[in-house]
Amino acid sequence: MDLEAIKLKIVTNVYHIRSDKKNALHKHQNHNEIFYCIKGEGFGVLEHEEIELAPGGVFVVPADTMHTLRTEGNLWVSSFLIPVLHSEV
Numbered sequence: 202m203d204l205e206a207i208k209l210k211i212v213t214n215v216y217h218i219r220s221d222k223k224n225a226l227h228k229h230q231n232h233n234e235i236f237y238c239i240k241g242e243g244f245g246v247l248e249h250e251e252i253e254l255a256p257g258g259v260f261v262v263p264a265d266t267m268h269t270l271r272t273e274g275n276l277w278v279s280s281f282l283i284p285v286l287h288s289e290v
Contacts, residue, residue, distance in 0.1 A: 202286075212282035218243060218270045226267040232282040236260040236270065239279060243272030254278070 212232070218224065218241075226248065236245060238254040245252040245260030246269045252260050254276065262268045264285045270276060 207284060207286070210284040212280075214280040214282075215239070216270070216278050216280060218272050218276040218278070220273050220275070224269040224271065226269050228265055228267050229262075229282060230265050231285055233264050233285060234262040234268070235281045235283065236262070237279045237281075239277040241272060241274060241276040243270060243274075243276035246271055 226246070236254070236259065238256050238258040238260075240256055243254050245254055245262070247262070248267045251271075254260055254270075260270075260278075270278065
């Protein structure tokens with residue numbers, strides 16, 4: 202397993218989600234996504250479920266799963282897109 206190649210495929214972001222901005226449901230086919238709540242409160246949204254987020258909280262989204270974030274105030278999160286590793290033959 203090439204750890205350096207995996208490291209290069211990990212994508213990190215920091216987002217500020219506001220109540221006045223609606224984010225559409227979307228998915229990532231080849232990445233799992235992990236959200237870590239830095240500040241504020243809100244929800245990780247799946248098609249049929251919402252996960253409450255507060256500072257220190259985590260929202261994990263498996264690859265190919267529709268998701269978004271929402272808040273009634275302000276929400277700051279770090280996002281980590283982790284590549285899905287397929288079994289080596």
